[in-house]
Amino acid sequence: MGYLDNSSITVDAILTKRGRELLARNDGSFKVTQFALGDDEIDYTLFNENHPNGSQFSGEAIENMPLIEAIPDENNIMRHKLITMPRGTSKLATVTANIGKITLSLGSTTIVNPTTLNFNGLNNLSEPSGYSATIADRRLLTNFSGTGLKDISNAISILPYSGTAVSETIIGEGFSLTAINSLTLFGKNNKLITTLIIEGRDSGARTTIPVEISKAVVKSASFSGESGITTY
Amino acid sequence: MALTRYSDGDVVISTDKIVTSTWTNNINNLTTNFTSSRQAVFTSPTSSGQFYLDVLQELSSSATAEIQYAVAYGNRVGSGSPDFTNDTGSFGIGASRTIYNQYRQLVFGDETQNFTFSSHTPDDIYVINVNRSRFKHALKPGTLNLHISGGIGDGTALTGPLKLTDDSVTATGSAVITNLGRQFNLVSGSNGLTSGSNINQRGNSSSYGLFYPDAGIIILNPDNFDSGPLIPARNSGLSTNTDRNHVTLALHIKNASSAGVGNFILDSEEKVTSQYYFTRAKNNEYNYTTNPSFQDESGNLNFTSMIDNPQTYITTIGLYNDSNDLVAVAKLSQPVTKDFTKEALIRVKLDY
Numbered sequence: 408m409g410y411l412d413n414s415s416i417t418v419d420a421i422l423t424k425r426g427r428e429l430l431a432r433n434d435g436s437f438k439v440t441q442f443a444l445g446d447d448e449i450d451y452t453l454f455n456e457n458h459p460n461g462s463q464f465s466g467e468a469i470e471n472m473p474l475i476e477a478i479p480d481e482n483n484i485m486r487h488k489l490i491t492m493p494r495g496t497s498k499l500a501t502v503t504a505n506i507g508k509i510t511l512s513l514g515s516t517t518i519v520n521p522t523t524l525n526f527n528g529l530n531n532l533s534e535p536s537g538y539s540a541t542i543a544d545r546r547l548l549t550n551f552s553g554t555g556l557k558d559i560s561n562a563i564s565i566l567p568y569s570g571t572a573v574s575e576t577i578i579g580e581g582f583s584l585t586a587i588n589s590l591t592l593f594g595k596n597n598k599l600i601t602t603l604i605i606e607g608r609d610s611g612a613r614t615t616i617p618v619e620i621s622k623a624v625v626k627s628a629s630f631s632g633e634s635g636i637t638t639y
Numbered sequence: 640m641a642l643t644r645y646s647d648g649d650v651v652i653s654t655d656k657i658v659t660s661t662w663t664n665n666i667n668n669l670t671t672n673f674t675s676s677r678q679a680v681f682t683s684p685t686s687s688g689q690f691y692l693d694v695l696q697e698l699s700s701s702a703t704a705e706i707q708y709a710v711a712y713g714n715r716v717g718s719g720s721p722d723f724t725n726d727t728g729s730f731g732i733g734a735s736r737t738i739y740n741q742y743r744q745l746v747f748g749d750e751t752q753n754f755t756f757s758s759h760t761p762d763d764i765y766v767i768n769v770n771r772s773r774f775k776h777a778l779k780p781g782t783l784n785l786h787i788s789g790g791i792g793d794g795t796a797l798t799g800p801l802k803l804t805d806d807s808v809t810a811t812g813s814a815v816i817t818n819l820g821r822q823f824n825l826v827s828g829s830n831g832l833t834s835g836s837n838i839n840q841r842g843n844s845s846s847y848g849l850f851y852p853d854a855g856i857i858i859l860n861p862d863n864f865d866s867g868p869l870i871p872a873r874n875s876g877l878s879t880n881t882d883r884n885h886v887t888l889a890l891h892i893k894n895a896s897s898a899g900v901g902n903f904i905l906d907s908e909e910k911v912t913s914q915y916y917f918t919r920a921k922n923n924e925y926n927y928t929t930n931p932s933f934q935d936e937s938g939n940l941n942f943t944s945m946i947d948n949p950q951t952y953i954t955t956i957g958l959y960n961d962s963n964d965l966v967a968v969a970k971l972s973q974p975v976t977k978d979f980t981k982e983a984l985i986r987v988k989l990d991y
Contacts, residue, residue: 416971416975416983416984416985416986417985417986417987417988418956418969418970418971418972418985418986418987418988419969419987419988419989419990420916420956420958420967420968420969420987420988420989421967421968421969422966422967422989423965423966423967423968425964425965425966426958426964426965426966426967429960429964429966430966436960436962436964437960437966438960438961439645439650439914439916439958439959439960439966439967439989440644440645440959440960440961441642441643441644441645441958441959441960441961441963442642442643442645442916442918442956442957442958442959442987443641443642443643443956443957443959444918444920444925444953444955444956444957444977445953445954445955445956445957446928446930446951446952446953446954446955446974447954447955448954449928449930449932449952449954449974450932451928451930451932451933451941451942452932452941454942454950456942456943456944462944465944465950466950466952466976469952469974470952470973470974470976471973472973472974473972473973474954474970474971474972474973474974475970476970477955477968477969477970478968479968481964481965481968484955484957484965484968485955485957485965485968487928487929487930487931488641488928488929488957489641489920489925489926489927489928489929489951489953489977490641490925490927490928490929491641491923491924491925491926491927492926492927494923494926494947494949494979495946495947496927496940496946496949497939497940497946498934498937498938498939498940499927499929499933499934499938499939499940500929500938501934501936501937501938524937524938525937525938539963576962576963576964578963606641608963610641611641611642611929612929613929
C-alpha cells in the first residue's frame with residue numbers, strides 16, 4: 408500500500424491587466440489558446456553541483472523555496488520562460504539588438520533590429536517567425552510598428568485615453584518607434600522612461616532594452632534627409 | 640519554442656454553485672438591526688423614508704456598516720402614507736401606493752392584478768427587499784428563518800415570535816414561475832418546512848406571504864397580523880399622515896427574540912463558472928530556460944552537468960491568446976522540477 412500519485416497539481420490563475428482589458432473588449436480576443444511555463448524567481452546559481460550529499464541534492468535550495476503569489480502585470484511576470492531544446496544542447500539562444508539603449512527626443516524615430524545567436528544554426532540572424540516586441544508604456548509613442556515580415560502586426564493607430572501605462576505587443580522582424588511630440592505626460596520631469604522587451608518567437612529568448620524619451624523639442628523636418636532635429 | 644497550444648481536450652468548463660450567508664461578514668444570523676437617520680427621513684411626502692427603510696447590521700456611523708435589506712409598505716389605494724399632493728384629483732397617491740404598484744408591476748407585469756395570498760387578497764403588502772450586493776445571484780430557498788415579534792391573525796395572542804420560512808422543502812422545490820423568477824409561499828415553520836400540512840395558516844384562506852429568491856424579495860401579507868401591533872395603520876392620505884407601517888415592521892424584526900435581538904437567517908447562492916486548463920509538459924519539453932542565471936552572456940550553460948541532463952524548475956504558468964498576449968497567470972506554491980525523465984500535469988483554474 409502506498410500513497411496515491413499527486414503529480415496533478417491544481418493552481419488558481421488570475422487575470423493580468425492585459426487580460427482584463429481584452430475581456431472588457433468582448434470581441435473574442437481574450438480566448439486562451441496556448442500556454443508557457445516560466446521559472447521566475449529561480450536563481451540557478453543556487454544549484455549546487457558539488458553538494459556534499461550527492462547530485463540528488465543539487466537542487467535542494469531551489470526545490471524548498473517558497474514562491475510569491477502571482478502579480479497581474481504581464482510585463483513583470485513570465486519574464487523567464489522554459490523552452491524546449493534537443494537533449495545535449497550546450498548553448499542557448501540569446502537575442503541581441505542593434506541598440507543597447509533607446510534615447511528619443513520628442514517626435515523622433517528609431518528602428519530596432521534584433522538578431523538571435525545560437526538558435527538552430529542561426530548566428531546573428533533573424534528568427535524565421537520573427538520577434539514580438541512589448542512596450543511597457545504605449546502612451547509614450549505615437550507610432551509603434553513592426554517591419555520586415557509579411558505577418559507583422561502594427562500597434563493600433565488611435566490610442567485610447569489612459570491615465571496609467573498600458574502595454575502593447577506587436578510582431579515583426581524589426582520595430583519602429585516614434586516618440587510622442589507633446590509635453591503633456593512630462594509634468595516636471597525632463598525625461599520619461601519605459602522598457603521595450605523583445606522576444607524571439609521561435610527561441611523564446613528575450614532581451615530588455617531601456618527606452619528614454621527626453622523633453623527636447625523637435626522642429627518639423629524642413630529639408631530632405633533629416634528628421635528629428637532638436638533645439639534646446 | 641516556448642509556447643504550446645492547448646488541444647481540445649485540455650480545456651474543461653465547470654459551473655459550481657457556492658452558498659454563503661447573505662449578511663455582511665458571512666454572519667449566519669442577523670440579530671442586530673439599525674437604521675440610518677440620513678435615509679429614514681420623513682420631512683416631506685416624497686422623502687425616502689416614506690417609501691422604504693434601509694436596515695444595517697451596525698450603527699450607520701460605523702465605517703463597516705452596510706445595508707442588509709430594506710423594508711417597505713405598499714397599499715393599493717394609497718392608505719398608510721401621506722399624499723404627495725393633498726388636493727382633489729391627487730388623493731390616494733402617495734408612497735404606499737407607489738410601492739404597491741411598483742412591486743405589482745415587477746411580479747405580474749401589469750397594473751390590474753393584486754397580490755393574492757392563496758385565496759385572500761389584502762389591500763396592502765409589507766416588503767423585505769434584500770440588498771443586491773448581499774444576495775449575489777439568488778437567495779437560497781429552504782434557508783429562510785425570519786422571526787417577527789408581535790401578534791398574528793385569528794385573534795390568537797402570540798406567546799413568542801412568529802417564525803417564518805419558505806415552503807420550498809415541503810413543496811420539494813416546486814415553485815410558481817413569475818416575472819421575478821421562482822415564487823414560494825411564506826409559511827410558519829423553519830428551514831423550508833411548513834409547520835403543519837397547510838400553507839394557508841390563517842383561517843385556511845391565506846399564507847403569510849410570498850418569497851422570490853431570484854429577486855431577493857419577501858412580500859408579507861399584512862392581514863395575517865390582524866390582532867397585534869403589526870396591524871397596518873390604514874389612515875388615508877393627508878399631508879400629515881404618520882402611519883409609517885414599514886417602520887413598525889422593522890422594529891418587530893429587530894426585537895423578534897428580545898429587545899434589540901432579532902433572528903433573520905438567510906443564505907444566498909452564486910454560480911461560479913470555472914475554466915480548467917490541463918497544462919502538460921512532456922518529458923522532452925521545457926527542459927531548458929531563458930533564465931539568465933542558467934547561462935552566461937554567450938548562451939553557454941553555467942553548469943556542465945546540465946548539458947546532458949538539464950534540470951529546470953516550473954514556478955509560473957502563463958496563459959496566452961492567439962496574439963501571444965499574456966492574459967492570465969498562475970503561480971505554484973513550490974517549484975516543480977522538470978527534466979528529461981519527468982512529466983508535469985498542472986490543472987490551472989480560472990474563475991469568472
